[in-house]
Amino acid sequence: MKLTRRKAIIGGIIAGGVLGVGFWFARERDRLGHRTLFRVGPEEAGLNGWIKIKRDDTVVVAVPRAEMGQGVQTALAALAAEEMDARWDQVRVDDPPEHVVYRNVEILIDGLPFSPEESGAMVDMAHWAAGKFGGVLGVLATGGSTSVRDAWIPMRTAGAVARDLLLRAASRKSGVPVGELVVSDGEVRRKDGGRVARFGELLDQIEHLSAMPAPPLKKPSEFKLIGKPLPRLDIPAKVTGAATFGVDVRRPGLVYAAVMNAPTFGGAASGFTVKGSLPKGVEKIVVVPGGVAAIGSSWWRANKLLAEGIDVQWQAGPEPKLDSAGLWRRYEALLQDGKPALTRTRGTEPKPATTRPFEATYRAPYLAHTTMEPMNCTALVAERDGGKTVEIWMPNQSPTLMRLIAAKTADVAQADVTVHTTFLGGGFGRRAEVDLVRQAVTCALAMPGRPVQVLWSREEDIRHDYYRPMALARWRAELDTSGVAPKLVSVAKRQVAQSPTDQFPARTIGLPTQGKPEGNAVENPPYDFPYYRLDAIVAEGAVPVGFWRSVGHSHTAFFDESFVDELAHALKQDAVAFRRALLAGKPRHLKVLETVMRESGWGRPLPSGSGRGVALRASFGSIVAQVAEVAVANNALQVKRVTCAVDCGPVVNPAIVRAQMESGIVYGLSAALYGEITLADGAVEQSNFTDYDAVRLADAPAIDVHLVDSGSAIVGGIGEPGTPPIAPAVANAVFAATGKRLRSLPLKLV
Amino acid sequence: MISFTVNGQPARVEVEADKPLLWVLREDLAIVGPKFGCGVAACGACTVHVDGEAVRSCSVAVAGVAGKTVTTIEGLARGSATTLHAVQKAWIEQQVPQCGYCQPGFIMATAALLKANAKPTDKDIDEALSNICRCGTYGAIRRAVHRAASLLAGGS
Numbered sequence: 001m002k003l004t005r006r007k008a009i010i011g012g013i014i015a016g017g018v019l020g021v022g023f024w025f026a027r028e029r030d031r032l033g034h035r036t037l038f039r040v041g042p043e044e045a046g047l048n049g050w051i052k053i054k055r056d057d058t059v060v061v062a063v064p065r066a067e068m069g070q071g072v073q074t075a076l077a078a079l080a081a082e083e084m085d086a087r088w089d090q091v092r093v094d095d096p097p098e099h100v101v102y103r104n105v106e107i108l109i110d111g112l113p114f115s116p117e118e119s120g121a122m123v124d125m126a127h128w129a130a131g132k133f134g135g136v137l138g139v140l141a142t143g144g145s146t147s148v149r150d151a152w153i154p155m156r157t158a159g160a161v162a163r164d165l166l167l168r169a170a171s172r173k174s175g176v177p178v179g180e181l182v183v184s185d186g187e188v189r190r191k192d193g194g195r196v197a198r199f200g201e202l203l204d205q206i207e208h209l210s211a212m213p214a215p216p217l218k219k220p221s222e223f224k225l226i227g228k229p230l231p232r233l234d235i236p237a238k239v240t241g242a243a244t245f246g247v248d249v250r251r252p253g254l255v256y257a258a259v260m261n262a263p264t265f266g267g268a269a270s271g272f273t274v275k276g277s278l279p280k281g282v283e284k285i286v287v288v289p290g291g292v293a294a295i296g297s298s299w300w301r302a303n304k305l306l307a308e309g310i311d312v313q314w315q316a317g318p319e320p321k322l323d324s325a326g327l328w329r330r331y332e333a334l335l336q337d338g339k340p341a342l343t344r345t346r347g348t349e350p351k352p353a354t355t356r357p358f359e360a361t362y363r364a365p366y367l368a369h370t371t372m373e374p375m376n377c378t379a380l381v382a383e384r385d386g387g388k389t390v391e392i393w394m395p396n397q398s399p400t401l402m403r404l405i406a407a408k409t410a411d412v413a414q415a416d417v418t419v420h421t422t423f424l425g426g427g428f429g430r431r432a433e434v435d436l437v438r439q440a441v442t443c444a445l446a447m448p449g450r451p452v453q454v455l456w457s458r459e460e461d462i463r464h465d466y467y468r469p470m471a472l473a474r475w476r477a478e479l480d481t482s483g484v485a486p487k488l489v490s491v492a493k494r495q496v497a498q499s500p501t502d503q504f505p506a507r508t509i510g511l512p513t514q515g516k517p518e519g520n521a522v523e524n525p526p527y528d529f530p531y532y533r534l535d536a537i538v539a540e541g542a543v544p545v546g547f548w549r550s551v552g553h554s555h556t557a558f559f560d561e562s563f564v565d566e567l568a569h570a571l572k573q574d575a576v577a578f579r580r581a582l583l584a585g586k587p588r589h590l591k592v593l594e595t596v597m598r599e600s601g602w603g604r605p606l607p608s609g610s611g612r613g614v615a616l617r618a619s620f621g622s623i624v625a626q627v628a629e630v631a632v633a634n635n636a637l638q639v640k641r642v643t644c645a646v647d648c649g650p651v652v653n654p655a656i657v658r659a660q661m662e663s664g665i666v667y668g669l670s671a672a673l674y675g676e677i678t679l680a681d682g683a684v685e686q687s688n689f690t691d692y693d694a695v696r697l698a699d700a701p702a703i704d705v706h707l708v709d710s711g712s713a714i715v716g717g718i719g720e721p722g723t724p725p726i727a728p729a730v731a732n733a734v735f736a737a738t739g740k741r742l743r744s745l746p747l748k749l750v
Numbered sequence: 751m752i753s754f755t756v757n758g759q760p761a762r763v764e765v766e767a768d769k770p771l772l773w774v775l776r777e778d779l780a781i782v783g784p785k786f787g788c789g790v791a792a793c794g795a796c797t798v799h800v801d802g803e804a805v806r807s808c809s810v811a812v813a814g815v816a817g818k819t820v821t822t823i824e825g826l827a828r829g830s831a832t833t834l835h836a837v838q839k840a841w842i843e844q845q846v847p848q849c850g851y852c853q854p855g856f857i858m859a860t861a862a863l864l865k866a867n868a869k870p871t872d873k874d875i876d877e878a879l880s881n882i883c884r885c886g887t888y889g890a891i892r893r894a895v896h897r898a899a900s901l902l903a904g905g906s
Contacts, residue, residue: 069850371849371884373785425851663848666883694882695886698876
C-alpha cells in the first residue's frame with residue numbers, strides 16, 4: 001500500500017513534466033550557467049550565470065528567488081560574495097532571466113511526503129527522482145523555506161569560480177603568477193597585500209578566459225561574511241518609498257482593473273448588466289476566470305462600480321450551501337469512519353495490558369493569508385509580427401508557473417511571455433497561486449496594447465483565498481495503570497484535513513489528484529513513543545486550500561504539542577521533563593529544548609494568573625522550541641513574552657534568522673489569537689482586518705531569540721519554522737495559568 | 751478642480767470630490783509610497799501627513815485636503831536631498847523592514863508621533879502606532895522609534 005502510494009507520487013512528478021510544464025532538456029551538467037546568461041550589458045563582464053562585475057567594481061549577484069521579506073536577496077548574495085571575497089558594500093542583486101540553472105531543486109525534494117527521519121531505498125529514490133526532475137522541469141519557485149538550502153552549494157560554487165577567474169584575469173593583466181595572488185576585500189592583491197587590480201579593471205581580460213572547474217569551497221572557519229549580521233540589501237529602498245511592489249508598477253498607458261469574484265467557491269460569472277452607462281474612469285467590464293473585472297483609469301472608481309453599479313449573473317459553485325457547522329460534522333464523520341490515505345506506525349504494537357485510554361480532540365480553522373500587499377498582477381498583451389507577446393509584472397513565488405499560465409491563457413508559446421517579479425508585499429504561500437495571472441491576462445487580452453493592473457480589494461483577498469486547511473485530530477494514548485504510577489504504552493492519532501499538495505497541481509497545471517495528504521501535516525512528532533500510529537484522512541470539499549506559512553505544521557504542531565502537554569499532565573510529569581525523556585536519542589532537539597528552558601526561566605515562579613507553556617517542532621530542516629508566557633485576567637489573554645530557541649544548522653545571517661523567528665511567531669500568534677475563516681451559504685463570512693484581525697504593536701509580545709549551534713553541517717530553512725510552535729506554546733501556557741485546556745484554534749477563553 | 755500641496759509642490763486635480771486621497775496620490779499624481787492595504791482605515795499602510803498630522807489616506811476624501819499640505823514618505827526628508835529623516839535613519843539602523851509594504855505607513859505615523867511627543871514610552875508607541883505589519887517587525891519598530899527619538903533629540 002505504502003509503496004504503491006509513493007510510486008504514484010513519483011509518477012505524479014514525472015507526469016508534471018510531461019503534461020504541464022514541458023521539458024527543458026537540462027544539458028548543463030551543473031548549475032553554474034554560461035557567463036553571458038545573466039543579461040550582461042556594456043561595461044559589465046559575466047563571470048558565470050550568477051555573478052557579473054561592472055566597470056565601477058560593483059558585483060551583481062543573480063537572485064532568482066522572490067524577496068517577500070524573508071531576506072533572501074541578502075542571504076543568497078552573501079553566499080556568492082563570501083566565496084569570491086567581495087566587499088559587502090560593493091554587492092548588488094538583480095533578477096536573472098528565466099533559465100534552468102536558477103531552478104529550485106530543493107523545493108521539489110522537500111515537497112515529498114516523507115518525515116525527515118524516514119530513510120531507505122524508496123525515500124532515496126524519491127529524493128533522487130525529485131532532484132532529477134527538478135532539474136529537468138526547471139522550476140523557479142520560492143517557498144517551503146528552501147532558498148538557502150537550495151543555494152548553499154551552487155551559489156558558493158559560483159562565487160568560488162568567479163574568484164578563480166578574477167585571479168587568472170589579474171595574472172594575465174599584471175604578469176604576476178596566479179599562485180601569488182589573492183582576492184581580498186573586493187580587489188585582487190598580491191599575497192603580501194599590494195593591490196594588483198580592482199575588479200572593474202579586469203573586464204577586458206575576463207573575455208579571453210574561460211571558467212575552470214570550481215576550486216574547493218571555504219571551510220566554515222574561513223568565512224568572513226557568512227555568519228555575520230550583514231545589513232540587508234533591500235532595506236534602503238524600503239524606507240524611502242522607492243521600493244517597487246506589484247501595485248507600484250507604472251507603465252505607459254496603464255489601466256487598472258478591479259475584480260468581483262463569484263460569491264461561492266468554484267462559481268463563475270455568466271453575464272452582467274450595468275445599471276445605466278459606465279461612469280468616467282471605467283472603460284470596460286469583462287468576464288474573467290472566477291468573476292468579473294471593471295477596467296479603467298481609476299481602480300477606486302472601477303471597484304465602486306462593481307459594488308454598486310452592476311448586476312452579475314452568477315453560476316454557483318459545487319457547494320453553494322456550505323457552512324462551517326456542516327463542515328465540522330463532515331469532518332467528524334471522517335474522523336470516525338474515514339478511510340486513511342496514509343497510515344504510519346513506529347515501534348511494536350503493545351500487547352493488551354491493564355490500560356486506560358486518554359483521549360483528546362483538537363480543531364483548527366481555515367485561515368487566510370492577508371499579505372499586506374493585496375493580490376495583484378499587471379499584464380500587457382502586444383501584437384508582434386502577426387502574433388502576440390505577453391509581459392507580466394507580478395509579485396509572485398513562481399515565475400515559471402506564471403509564465404506557463406500566462407501562455408496558456410493568451411494561447412501563445414511560453415517563449416513569448418516575459419515575467420518580471422517585483423518585491424512581494426508578503427507572500428506566505430499565497431503568491432504561488434495563479435488566479436491573478438489568469439485574470440490579468442484575460443483583462444489584457446480585452447485591452448490589447450494597454451498594460452492592465454488587476455488589483456483585488458482586501459475583501460476579495462479574504463473571501464477568495466486558498467486557505468490554510470481546517471483540520472480535526474483525535475489523539476489517543478493508552479496508559480498502563482497496573483503499577484504505582486501510570487505509564488505510557490502507546491499513542492495514536494487520526495487526523496482529517498484537505499490537502500493543498502493535492503489541490504495545487506490539479507488547479508494550476510491540471511494534474512489528477514492523488515488523494516495524498518500534505519507532507520508537512522503528517523510529519524511525525526520527534527518523540528520516541530513506545531508505539532506510535534498515524535492515520536491521515538484526506539477530506540474533499542469545495543473550499544480551496546493552499547500553502548500557508550509552514551502549511552500543515554501550523555495545525556499539526558498544535559495538535560501534537562498540546563497532546564504531549566496533556567499527556568505529561570495526565571502522567572503527573574513536568575511538561576519539559578516528559579519531553580526530554582522521549583527525546584533521549586535526539587541530541588539536537590534536546591539542546592534546543594534545554595536552551596529555551598534556561599533562557600525562559602522555566603520553573604521560576606510567576607504571579608497568579610500567569611503561566612508558561614512550551615512547544616517544540618522540527619520543520620523544513622530546522623528545530624524550534626518556544627516558551628510563551630501569558631497573563632490571563634478577566635478572561636482576557638495577553639501573551640507577555642516569547643522565548644525562542646532555533647537550530648537551523650549553519651547560519652548565513654544571524655540577524656535575518658532572528659527576524660524570521662520573530663516574524664514567524666507574530667504570524668502564528670495572529671492566527672492563534674484571532675485567525676478564523678468561517679463559512680455560511682457557501683461563502684466566507686469575514687471581509688477585512690475589522691473582522692479578520694492581526695496582532696498589532698499593543699498585543700505583540702517581547703520576543704527573545706536564541707540561536708543554537710549543534711555543529712550540524714546541514715542547512716535548515718528559516719522562513720517558516722518559527723510559526724508552528726507558537727499556538728501550542730500559548731495554549732499550554734493558558735493551561736498552566738488557568739487550568740483550562742483550549743483544544744480549538746483560535747484560542748478563546750469564553 | 752481641487753488644489754493642495756504635496757511634498758512641497760502644488761497639485762491640482764480634477765477628480766470626484768469623494769475620491770480618497772490615497773487614490774488621488776497613487777492614480778492621479780503617481781506618488782506610490784502610500785500603500786493600499788484595506789481601504790477602511792484599519793491597517794495604516796496608507797498613512798500620510800495632512801498639515802503635519804498622520805491620517806489614513808484611504809479614508810480621507812480629497813476634497814477635505816483642499817488648500818492643505820500633504821506629505822508622503824517620498825517627501826518626508828524634503829529639504830535634505832542627500833540625507834534621510836531621523837525616523838528613516840533609525841529604521842535602517844535597526845533593520846526594521848522585512849517585506850516592507852507597511853513600512854511607509856509606520857514611518858509616517860512615527861514621524862508624526864515624535865513631533866507631538868518627543869520621548870514616547872512603549873505604551874505611547876503602542877497607542878499611536880496601531881498599524882498592521884504581517885511580517886511581525888514590531889520589536890524592531892519599538893527599538894527604532896526610541897532610536898529615532900534619540901536622534902531627533904540630538905543623539906548620535
